[in-house]
Amino acid sequence: MKNVLITGGTSGIGLGLARSFAAQGYNLLINGLEKDGERIAQKLAQEHGVKVVFSGANLMHPAQIREMVQQAEQELGQVDVLINNAGIQFVAPIDEFPKEKWDAILSVNLSSSFHASKAVWQGMKERRFGRIINIASAHALRASEYKAAYVAAKHGIVGLTKVLALEGASYNVTCNAICPGYVRTPLVEAQIADQARAHGMSEEEVVENVMLKKQAVKQFVDIDGIAKLALFLASDAAAQMTGASLPIDGGWSAQ
Numbered sequence: 001m002k003n004v005l006i007t008g009g010t011s012g013i014g015l016g017l018a019r020s021f022a023a024q025g026y027n028l029l030i031n032g033l034e035k036d037g038e039r040i041a042q043k044l045a046q047e048h049g050v051k052v053v054f055s056g057a058n059l060m061h062p063a064q065i066r067e068m069v070q071q072a073e074q075e076l077g078q079v080d081v082l083i084n085n086a087g088i089q090f091v092a093p094i095d096e097f098p099k100e101k102w103d104a105i106l107s108v109n110l111s112s113s114f115h116a117s118k119a120v121w122q123g124m125k126e127r128r129f130g131r132i133i134n135i136a137s138a139h140a141l142r143a144s145e146y147k148a149a150y151v152a153a154k155h156g157i158v159g160l161t162k163v164l165a166l167e168g169a170s171y172n173v174t175c176n177a178i179c180p181g182y183v184r185t186p187l188v189e190a191q192i193a194d195q196a197r198a199h200g201m202s203e204e205e206v207v208e209n210v211m212l213k214k215q216a217v218k219q220f221v222d223i224d225g226i227a228k229l230a231l232f233l234a235s236d237a238a239a240q241m242t243g244a245s246l247p248i249d250g251g252w253s254a255q
């Protein structure tokens with residue numbers, strides 16, 4: 001069975017992806033900063049009867065990213081599917097946006113995907129099989145105010161996705177991006193309070209008038225749909241699908 005490395009696989013969307021891939025028999029390396037990462041990995045392994053290893057690599061450091069990939073190669077054998085999912089957010093108007101937050105968001109949400117993709121690339125090319133899936137965002141395709149770093153990083157991921165698709169095309173190494181609308185995860189829960197402050201609204205008003213306003217179906221996006229799309233992109237059936245940035249955003253980017 002194939003192996004998948006999921007960054008940020010210990011929370012939110014990444015954990016949902018980990019559960020779905022484990023349920024299909026994939027062995028996993030899950031990475032994240034959660035303190036209980038080892039326990040999450042053990043639980044997934046027990047529940048699904050697959051091998052699951054944990055890496056606490058901090059993706060702000062390229063050397064730790066390379067070590068994480070080496071760990072996956074040593075403990076699982078090889079990386080067949082890489083899901084660049086880890087991400088962080090900070091919401092503030094540009095004139096108040098701290099430089100440190102800009103640097104951190106660009107580092108985790110964009111540069112880490114370059115470093116991780118580079119680290120798995122040679123092996124994928126040699127084996128003539130590789131699937132790189134970038135969890136981008138509706139903010140890879142559309143902008144919102146107060147999110148300068150996040151929107152810039154996510155738009156950057158679309159560009160990286162296209163370049164890797166072209167470079168991998170003759171080796172059966174595909175690269176696609178999934179662009180979800182709002183999903184109710186810890187990242188979004190934290191943002192509701194920040195956005196309420198930035199917009200001068202109550203938290204309920206942020207959900208109704210900022211987040212779900214843009215999603216025509218007026219619902220948060222389900223992690224299960226994102227996971228099923230990722231499983232398809234990882235499959236042989238998706239061999240001719242590469243370089244795409246696929247919205248799953250309740251109609252947001254239709255506007």
Ligand code: NAD
Pocket residue numbers: 007008009010011012013014031032033034056057058059060085086087088108109135136137138179180181182183184185186187188
């Ligand atoms: P989350 O906060 O629940 O999970 C983020 C994960 O990334 C965590 O496991 C965290 O430990 C990890 N992470 C953060 N910084 C890290 C670092 N420096 N090193 C290693 N790991 C790090 O968030 P989520 O909502 O599940 O988001 C996952 C991805 O989906 C992100 O890229 C996010 O931008 C994207 N996304 C989320 C939404 C949404 O509405 N939740 C919408 C569109 C896109």
